[in-house]
Amino acid sequence: MxxxxxxxxxxxxxxxxxxxxxxxxxDSSHFGLSILEQMVMVVLNHRYLVLSIVAGALVLGLLLTFIATPQYTSTARIEILPDAPVSTSVEGQRDRSLVNEVSFYNTQYSLLESRSLAERVVRAGNLTANEEFLRVFKLENPEGNLSSAQRQSLTTNAATVLLDRLKVSPVRASSLVDVSFSTPSPELSAKLTDLWVTQFVQSSIDRRFAATSDARKYLETRLDTLRQNLETSERGLINYATSRGIVTISARKDANGNTESDTLVGSDITEISRALARAREQRIIAEADLSSSLTGAGLVNGQALASLRQRRADVEAELARLRTTFGEEYPAVVSLRAQLAALDRSLSAEMGRSSQGNREAYNAAVKRERQLQSELDELTNKYNVQQRDSIQLAILQREVDSNRQLYDGLLQRYKEIGAAGVGTNNISIVDRAKVSAVPSSPNLQLNLVLALLPGLIIAFGLALFLERMDxxxxxxxxxxxxxxxxxxxxxxxxxxxxxxxxxxxxxxxxxxxxxxxxxxxxxxxxxxxxxxxxxxxxxxxxxxxxxxxxxxxxxxxxxxxxxxxxxxxxxxxxxxxxxxxxxxxxxxxxxxxxxxxxxxxxxxxxxxxxxxxxxxxxxxxxxxxxxxxxxxxxxxxxxxxxxxxxxxxxxxxxxxxxxxxxxxxxxxxxxxxxxxxxxxxxxxxxxxxxxxxxxxxxxxxxxxxxxxxxxxxxxxxxxxxxxxxxxxx
Structure with a gap:
């Protein structure tokens, strides 16, 4: 067995x-299907309880739908571009920061749902005195003169009502945002929606205007301070240059924007150096001419001497030719010998005069060179003194340049703000709200589904509880x-x-x-x-x-x-x-x-x-x-x-x-x-x-x-x- x-x-x-x-x-089939099958069996085992709870939930949803007040929804669409407000920062004052797009849009959505905007809408539309608004939302109608505290309380209550009925829906993957209001009155829904988006755009403009106004006031104060600093630094620079005898004849900017100045002493040294170089050249030439005249080598370059030598050579050649043909006593030979003698005398006299002129020219060149050298030495000493003084002058000049750069940059920003103004805005209304012809709620199908879901959850939970207790x-x-x-x-x-x-x-x-x-x-x-x-x-x-x-x-x-x-x-x-x-x-x-x-x-x-x-x-x-x-x-x-x-x-x-x-x-x-x-x-x-x-x-x-x-x-x-x-x- x-x-x-x-x-x-x-x-x-x-x-x-x-x-x-x-x-x-x-077993394998049971393992794969047991959970689902057991869930179904839980419902089937308590089907009457489940059906009762679900039916009760549906009836409740139906009753709530029939007794609910119809709501009409109006929607307006706006566009919000990621444009940062006017910046007042300048180099050396504030660091310019990039606006993160996600943070920017989250900020805008929060501003759209802010209480300050709601109170602004209440005041702009005078909703605390609007009979339709007060009737629809069952608010008290103020009578008589109200104190500021009572008026503020009414405004706060009305703003709370608006925020409860507001719906902000960003359009996915775009810069568009839908703003909706749902009220029992279709006209009131459209009016509130238009008021809301209009005031949101206006509040953005006001914020930009306030930012521009604040920026202008800030820049005006800073410009006045920088102007005084610039004037003080320039006055100190000029007084110091005058007291030290520093005369500036030209100024230029380097690659870093700093000022480089040319003084009078420096310019004179440059000119004297050039004149001294030319005088030295003339003295060298005169010295060479003098040496040539003393040795007889340099006279050949004189025009008069050259002419006399040429004539003497011609006469001497003609004399040599005639001597080969005629005798010494030939008249032509005698005449040529006389001309040759006269030319020799003229050459001797001319050579004497040329040597004297070269000596005088040399002496004059030496004197000129010495005078220029002495003047250059004097200017060099003066320039060296000014160079020591120019250190402090450069410090004062850099201070002037720095103050001028700050002043010019801030002045340019001030001009830009004044030119730009607040004419542009990054928020615009795309679609205005329209009066809805049909109510948006209550939605019978949606309410039945919403009632069915918790009914099913409660019914299944209770059935599961009873099943676990069994x-x-x-x-x-x-x-x-x-x-x-x-x-x-x-x-x-x-x-x-x-x-x-x-x-x-x-x-x-x-x-x-x-x-x-x-x-x-x-x-x-x-x-x-x-x-x-x-x-x-x-x-x-x-x-x-x-x-x-x-x-x-x-x-x-x-x-x-x-x-x-x-x-x-x-x-x-x-x-x-x-x-x-x-x-x-x-x-x-x-x-x-x-x-x-x-x-x-x-x-x-x-x-x-x-x-x-x-x-x-x-x-x-x-x-x-x-x-x-x-x-x-x-x-x-x-x-x-x-x-x-x-x-x-x-x-x-x-x-x-x-x-x-x-x-x-x-x-x-x-x-x-x-x-x-x-x-x-x-x-x-x-x-x-x-x-x-x-x-x-x-x-x-x-x-x-x-x-x-x-x-x-x-x-x-x-x-x-x-x-x-x-x-x-």
Whole structure:
């Protein structure tokens, strides 16, 4: 025989492999769908509660929609460009910072929803005196003269009302913003929307104007201060230059904007240096001419001397030519000799005069050079003194340049602000608000959806809470983990048919389910199904008697001889259920009647015999605890293959533990979805304390609530579900 391990029957060979594969497939499918299926089952198990709550939420949403005041919405669209306001910062005063675009737009949205803007709109539209505004929002109409505090209180209240009705909606991925108001009056909604965007644009202009005005005032103050500083520094520079005799004849700017000055002394030194260089050149030339005149080499360059020498050469050549032809006395020769002598005298006289002129020119050049050198030395000494003074002069000049740069920069900014003014604005109105022809709320469909969502949440939450609070057996497989019992079978609810009628039909799902129980029973002991079995439950009407009847029928169908004993002598039910007469039965035997044959009643329809409970005794526990019960069971086992005892429920009674000691083992019946886990655990503890052997559990009345656990419609028997026509015990 195969044993049951962990609540599962061990099958030989290929049969066990097939079962394990099928169970593995079922487990994986259950793992993937259990959460969703259990959520659905929670709703189905409490469907009436869920439907009631959802219906109530929908009715509430419908009522609120009908009693709500219609609201009309008007929308205006504005454009906000990321343009920073007028900046008053200049280099050396403030650091120029870039405006972060996200921060800029968040600031603008906050300004659109600011209380100051709301109060500005109230004042601009004189809303505290507007009868329509006061009537729509049910504000008090001021009468008579009001104090400033009362007027401010009215303005604050009106601003609060406006902020409650305002909606600012930035258009995604753009610089556009929609501003909306919803009121019971379409005209008032359009008016408030237009007032709001108009005042927002105007407030932006006012802020820019205020910023410009403040900037101009600030710049005027700074310009006056810088002007005085510049004048003071320039006056100090001039006074210092005058006191030191520093005469500036020109000034220029370098690459850094600093002033570089040319003084008179520096200019004179430049001119004297040039004149000295020219005088030195003339002296050198005169000295060379003088040297040439003294050596006779330099006279050849004189024009007069050159002419005389040329004439002398010509005369001397002509004289030489004539001498070769004529004698010394030839008149022409004599004449030429006389001319040659005259030319020699002229050359000597001219050479004397040239040497004297060169000496005078040389002396004059030397004198000029000496005068210029002396004047240059004097200017150089004076320039050196001024160079030492120019250090302080340069410091004063840099101070003047710095003050002038600050003054010029600030003056340029002042001119820019004056030229720009506040003519441009980075906020403009794109679309004005229009009077709405149809109300924007209440929206019946939206309100029903909004009512449905919390209704569903509340209904599901309450159903889930009730489900968590329910400790009954939902998943038949739980009996193994929760109570330490093998699951011998899960019995479906009967659909419009008595179990007594369904069990005799071998094609019925009831028969198939109990046949599976009987099959599992064959693996419980070494000799097959236990010969003496007691069936009990924790409380009445869990299907214990039906299970006794069905197990007996299925065992008898296999060819076994079976007898069923109704041991519930306090509240017998099998005789009523099977519609058989209550004559002599178990209570009579326990009381001393030994005519067992007269107590046995064959049930041809079911294939087994039965001993009814008999007459209700005054002391059931004493009778059931006597040795007579054990003797009866031993006597019946000699005549029948199996003895089944339908015992009373456990809770509150001592009957079942007393009977359990007389049989081979116990089958514990649990009604699905009804019997609480604590009751089952208590009953099982009582059985175990009595020393009874518990073979396993049978879970009865498995229905549609158990579909999520792999039972019900998906169990494999093709179960149909419905309400039973009579209570089962």
């Amino acid at each position: 195969n044993a049951i391990v962990n609540g599962r029957e061990a099958m030989p060979g290929n049969e066990q492999m097939v079962v394990e594969q099928e169970e593995g497939h079922h 400790s009954s057996v939902r998943d038949p497989q739980e009996v193994s983990g929760r109570f330490g019992l093998p699951l011998l079978g899960a019995i479906p609810e009967s659909l419009g048919q008595d179990v007594a009628d369904a069990i005799v039909d071998k094609k019925s799902t009831i028969y198939e389910a109990y046949f599976s129980v009987m099959t599992n029973l064959t693996f419980l002991t070494e000799h097959g199904a236990p010969r003496s079995i007691m069936l009990t439950s924790s409380r009445p009407k869990e299907g214990k008697s039906n299970s006794s009847l069905s197990v007996a029928t299925v065992l008898a169908a296999t060819g076994k001889s079976v007898i069923l004993v109704d041991a519930d002598v306090r509240n017998p039910s099998l005789n009523r259920y099977l519609d058989i007469p209550m004559k002599r039965g178990l209570s009579h035997y326990l009381a001393g009647d030994d005519h067992v044959d007269e107590m046995i009643m064959p049930l041809t329809k079911f294939g087994f015999s039965i001993i009814t409970a008999g007459k209700k005794p005054p002391n059931p526990a004493e009778l059931l605890g006597s040795e007579r019960l054990e003797q009866l069971i031993e006597q019946l086992l000699t005549r029948y293959d199996h003895v089944l005892i339908d015992a009373p429920p456990l809770l509150g009674l001592a009957d079942a533990p007393l009977i359990a000691q007389r049989v081979e083992g116990v089958l514990f019946v649990i009604e699905a979805n009804v019997t609480k886990g604590r009751a089952v655990a208590t009953a099982l503890n009582r059985l175990r304390m009595s020393g009874a052997r518990i073979f396993g559990a049978i879970v009865t009345k498995v229905g549609a609530k158990n579909q999520a656990y792999g039972y019900g419609y998906g169990y494999g028997y093709g179960y149909g579900y419905g309400n039973d026509t009579r209570d089962e015990d």
